[in-house]
Amino acid sequence: MKLLKEKIQSEGKVLSDQVLKVDSFLNHQIDPQLMVEIGKEFANRFEAEQITKVLTIESSGIAPGLMAALELNVPVVFARKRRSLTLIDDLLTAEVHSFTKNETNQISVSRKYLRETDRVLIIDDFLANGQAALALAEIVKEAGATVSGIGIVIEKSFQPGGDLLREKGFKVESLARIASLAGGVSFVEEL
Amino acid sequence: MKLLKEKIQSEGKVLSDQVLKVDSFLNHQIDPQLMVEIGKEFANRFEAEQITKVLTIESSGIAPGLMAALELNVPVVFARKRRSLTLIDDLLTAEVHSFTKNETNQISVSRKYLRETDRVLIIDDFLANGQAALALAEIVKEAGATVSGIGIVIEKSFQPGGDLLREKGFKVESLARIASLAGGVSFVEEL
Numbered sequence: 006m007k008l009l010k011e012k013i014q015s016e017g018k019v020l021s022d023q024v025l026k027v028d029s030f031l032n033h034q035i036d037p038q039l040m041v042e043i044g045k046e047f048a049n050r051f052e053a054e055q056i057t058k059v060l061t062i063e064s065s066g067i068a069p070g071l072m073a074a075l076e077l078n079v080p081v082v083f084a085r086k087r088r089s090l091t092l093i094d095d096l097l098t099a100e101v102h103s104f105t106k107n108e109t110n111q112i113s114v115s116r117k118y119l120r121e122t123d124r125v126l127i128i129d130d131f132l133a134n135g136q137a138a139l140a141l142a143e144i145v146k147e148a149g150a151t152v153s154g155i156g157i158v159i160e161k162s163f164q165p166g167g168d169l170l171r172e173k174g175f176k177v178e179s180l181a182r183i184a185s186l187a188g189g190v191s192f193v194e195e196l
Numbered sequence: 197m198k199l200l201k202e203k204i205q206s207e208g209k210v211l212s213d214q215v216l217k218v219d220s221f222l223n224h225q226i227d228p229q230l231m232v233e234i235g236k237e238f239a240n241r242f243e244a245e246q247i248t249k250v251l252t253i254e255s256s257g258i259a260p261g262l263m264a265a266l267e268l269n270v271p272v273v274f275a276r277k278r279r280s281l282t283l284i285d286d287l288l289t290a291e292v293h294s295f296t297k298n299e300t301n302q303i304s305v306s307r308k309y310l311r312e313t314d315r316v317l318i319i320d321d322f323l324a325n326g327q328a329a330l331a332l333a334e335i336v337k338e339a340g341a342t343v344s345g346i347g348i349v350i351e352k353s354f355q356p357g358g359d360l361l362r363e364k365g366f367k368v369e370s371l372a373r374i375a376s377l378a379g380g381v382s383f384v385e386e387l
């Protein structure tokens with residue numbers, strides 16, 4: 006997605022060979038117009054999938070997930086990383102492993118919001134090790150629903166998440182794919 | 197806001213005299229079209245304020261904050277309750293006191309995203325004790341910026357937050373004001 010790549014080049018900050026900071030438009034400050042375009046791009050890439058629901062995870066997944074859902078005219082659900090005041094029902098849960106922190110955390114979605122008939126588009130901001138996306142897919146499966154696809158804003162293709170998800174047969178669409186952060190941002194060659 | 201009140205009546209669940217559950221359209225599953233209307237309503241109520249930025253707090257503030265920002269054509273920033281991978285800069289912080297948990301937590305916003313010239317619209321999903329809104333206002337003040345207003349989706353008017361903020365002179369606009377949850381949802385009489 007050209008506009009996104011331009012934003013990354015002009016506003017992104019490479020913090021290390023492993024980490025790209027995009028706090029000015031995605032992870033802390035959010036550019037609403039860019040989110041509209043991101044939502045439209047996701048909707049275009051998955052328009053043949055008859056999506057009935059978008060599933061994402063707090064917090065940075067909410068903005069892109071909401072805009073994709075708006076464009077697809079379906080509800081969006083965000084998985085919780087921590088119990089909230091009203092997250093008390095029939096919970097579907099899955100573990101997310103963090104390689105950097107070497108710890109595992111549980112995420113939850115209320116069963117009420119995923120039916121067996123749902124065709125779910127999973128959305129997240131970054132794809133690195135793929136653990137969050139895998140956990141969301143596990144929750145969809147636990148609900149008896151279908152993962153119709155996985156939409157990622159920024160994929161770090163030099164990390165294993167992308168291969169991991171594609172090898173499992175998921176349709177993964179990333180709006181920007183970063184081949185390397187060493188010496189600056191270089192994108193994967195797109196045909 | 198009529199549409200919101202109807203959603204609350206048809207889908208809201210009164211959990212106790214103190215707590216209203218709206219997980220089906222605001223706090224866990226989100227209704228994107230409702231969020232569009234909420235964004236438009238906030239923009240209408242604050243159109244005279246020359247807003248330059250929307251400030252909210254993760255997680256439930258993001259959707260309404262984003263839609264208000266989209267309608268006002270300004271960026272939205274969400275305060276973090278916990279450190280994130282890239283939230284490392286020059287941080288503005290404030291304490292949020294929780295009455296139910298009897299504890300205080302720190303929230304953070306990077307100084308980069310609030311300039312002295314900013315006219316800030318604070319947005320949040322619920323207004324109960326007002327501590328989160330106060331903390332966001334404190335952060336705006338610390339940045340040397342102006343709080344142009346506070347937009348709330350659901351105010352529980354039987355709790356002190358609304359009075360607290362209005363007594364301090366803030367322009368508070370709540371899209372639904374709940375007078376009581378005892379025996380069901382009753383709204384404040386709107387003229």
Ligand SMILES: Nc1nc2c(ncn2[C@@H]2O[C@H](COP(=O)(O)OP(=O)(O)O)[C@@H](OP(=O)(O)OP(=O)(O)O)[C@H]2O)c(=O)[nH]1
Binds near residue numbers: 027062064103134
């Ligand atoms: N900005 C940025 N973030 C990255 C990058 N790589 C991974 N992340 C984010 O870091 C968090 C993952 O960290 P860990 O759970 O510790 O996982 P990991 O070490 O196995 O990658 C996720 O944030 P999250 O759960 O999405 O947090 P939130 O922003 O939603 O609160 C993920 O999106 C990167 O290059 N740049």
Ligand SMILES: Nc1nc2c(ncn2[C@@H]2O[C@H](COP(=O)(O)OP(=O)(O)O)[C@@H](OP(=O)(O)OP(=O)(O)O)[C@H]2O)c(=O)[nH]1
Binds near residue numbers: 214327352
């Ligand atoms: N659904 C619902 N939520 C309520 C109600 N009253 C307060 N809350 C939410 O509960 C959380 C506040 O809890 P505490 O920090 O413990 O504060 P308090 O006891 O002083 O009210 C906030 O969630 P938050 O920080 O906004 O969490 P998040 O949803 O953004 O993750 C607030 O929005 C209510 O009647 N219904």
